[in-house]
Amino acid sequence: MVGLLMKFKKWLNSSLRIKLLVMFIILTVLPLIFVGIVSYVKSYNIVSEKSYTLAQIQVDQLGREFDSVVQDIKRFTEIGKQESTVQFLIDHVNTAEEANNILGMIGLYRESYQYSDSIMNIRIIDRDGKAVSEDRGVHQLNNQATNIVSFKLLSSPGKTFIEPVYKNSNPALSMTSSIISDSSKEVIGFINIIIKARIFEEILLDAATNSSGIFQIENERGDILFTSPEGTKMPSISQDEAMKEKSSGFFTKSSTFYVFQTSKITGWKVIRSVPLAEMTKEANEIKSLIFLSVASSIIFTIGLYYFITSKLIRPLRNLTDKMKEASLGDLDTKIINEGTDEIAELGQSFNSMITKIKTLVYKSVNEQKQLKMAELRTMQAQINPHFLYNTLETIIWMAEAKKTPQVIDITKSLSHFFRISLSKGKDVISLEDEIDHIRNYLIIQKMRYQDILDVTFHLNNDILNYSIVKLTLQPLVENAIYHGVKNKRGKGFVRIKADFTPEGYICIDVIDNGIGIKEEKLENIRIQLAKGVPFEKDQGGFGMVNVHQRISLHYGEPFGLTINSWYGSGTRVSLIIPAER
DSSP: OHHHHHHHHHHHHSOHHHHHHHHHIIIIIHHHHHHHHHHHHHHHHHHHHHHHHHHHHHHHHHHHHHHHHHHHHHGGGGGGGSHHHHHHHHOSSOOHHHHHHHHHHHHHHHHHSTTGGGEEEEEEEETTSEEEETTTEEEEOOHHHHHHHHHHHHHSTTOOEEEEEEETTEEEEEEEEEEEOTTTOSEEEEEEEEEETHHHHHHHHHHHHTSOSEEEEEOTTOOEEEEESTTOOOOOOOTTSHHHHOSEEEEEETTEEEEEEEOTTTOOEEEEEEEHHHHTHHHHHHHHHHHHHHHHHHHHHHHHHHHHHHHHHHHHHHHHHHHHHHHTTOTTOOOOOOOOSHHHHHHHHHHHHHHHHHHHHHHHHHHHHHHHHHHHHHHHHHOOHHHHHHHHHHHHHHHHTTOHHHHHHHHHHHHHHHHHHHGGGOSEEEHHHHHHHHHHHHHHHHHHSTTTEEEEEEEOGGGTTSEEESSSSHHHHHHHIIIIITTSSSOEEEEEEEEEOTTSOEEEEEEEOSSOOOHHHHHHHHHHHHHTOOSOTTTTHHHHHHHHHHHHHHHOTTOEEEEEEETTTEEEEEEEEOOOO
16 A cells, blocks of 8 residues: 555656646546535525425415315304304294294305305204205204214314215215304304315316326325325325324425425315425436536546646746745746746746845845734734624523514624625725724624713714725724723713824824723833733733734834823823825
8 A cells, every 4th residue: 555655656746747637637627526516416405495395385375275265165154153043043943934044144145255156055953953954944854963963063162074075976075063152152053064075176176287296185084085186196105204293394205205284274184295306307407417517627627738738838847946946045046938928927027036036035024024913913803702702692682682673783783893804805994994893893882881881973074085904993992992991980981083183194083981091001001002012912902002013014104003091081092094095
């Protein structure tokens, strides 16, 4: 194994062309394959989720249409509450007039509701079997039929039973509900409505026509009421599946996708089954398209590799050798150009760079060290885990207290705060954006310190279009809050003032009425500002030194920070920058 690895390394180092080949594979072919796989997985998940969601929506819509029909027909049960109906049920002798009134009300209801044509018969029954119906008038049921109805509804008086039956040799549904006396709260009779099954079959047929797969309607006991397309049979599914545990959802079994929804009105379960391959058909088409795209890109990349390597190996090798010499400290090396193309221009630029770098190397190294230190501190200042932790804790507390508007406000402010912190990688932003950054920061802080903190802005709007190094003011405001106002009893304030100086510069003051700084510590902070290295990171000096150093490096003299403080009264930090756009 070790010998094989050594041979591979030797082969890899034997030719620049081989290195470029390996580089092309690593940098182009492998990423293309990776992108293709990620794109396929992502698109497959999106398309599959869309298909699953659409299937759920279709089943839910079908359930709602069924419920709409049942709810409309259920309105006929109001007949049982009418005075004539109640009198018919409690009067055991003279019932002809009440029966006629009931039949008249049924006719009136039929004229009023949408699905009345789907009702084949309506019958009112008392507990002794006396009944009045549209097709037979007043009649007496046999004891067996009366006992079946009574047994079901007396045990569950508030429930409506819907069962499959046949009426005149036609499939139908029987809907039976109890009629309860308003005075005694007892069941005094029943209302039975025979519904044409065709109305539900038409709704189911319409859904099946516009969708693939099989639709099936089951009642609460699991009996199949309807299936569409007719004559089809849904693949069997175990009753131990999620269908028994949930009222709606979807799952996959035996390469078949199932989606179901249970009606709260009827208790019916609407089930749809679709072959999983059909659900993922679009995703598979996308997979083929992605495969072809990736394969074409790989072929093009390999062709490009051979063209580039044949044209660039020799001049690049020469350039590489000269760069190695320069990297070893030989700043007298030169490249002899043999052409006028871009690589020759690169060689000429390399020669110019080597010439200039001799005089700039030491100064550049020192300045870069200082700049990198300042950038590092900037990055540390941007990522404030303590501030973010406290803000998230505040959001959690507000959410638990159901303070939705405040949660929205503080979350928006936090989002805007970090958006401006990033600023698409820019180091310089407008003063208006910097002030907005401070406003968002203060909105968050005022949520936490609303009882002790008052903030005002006094700005000359003419300065807002000028530029400033980003994240300059936030450390100053943070110092004012944490090392000033927070340590003072009673309510404190922070004033942010910005205007032009007589010299035409921009002066921004951050003023607080906090605890202030003792004279000895104030002198130490001023020394820190002058030296650029803070003595005490937990005493407010670190942020100000970082700001002062960044301003000095960016703008030069005489710009930066000055600080004045009166112990027990407050502190004023003044930032001076040039008016640049």
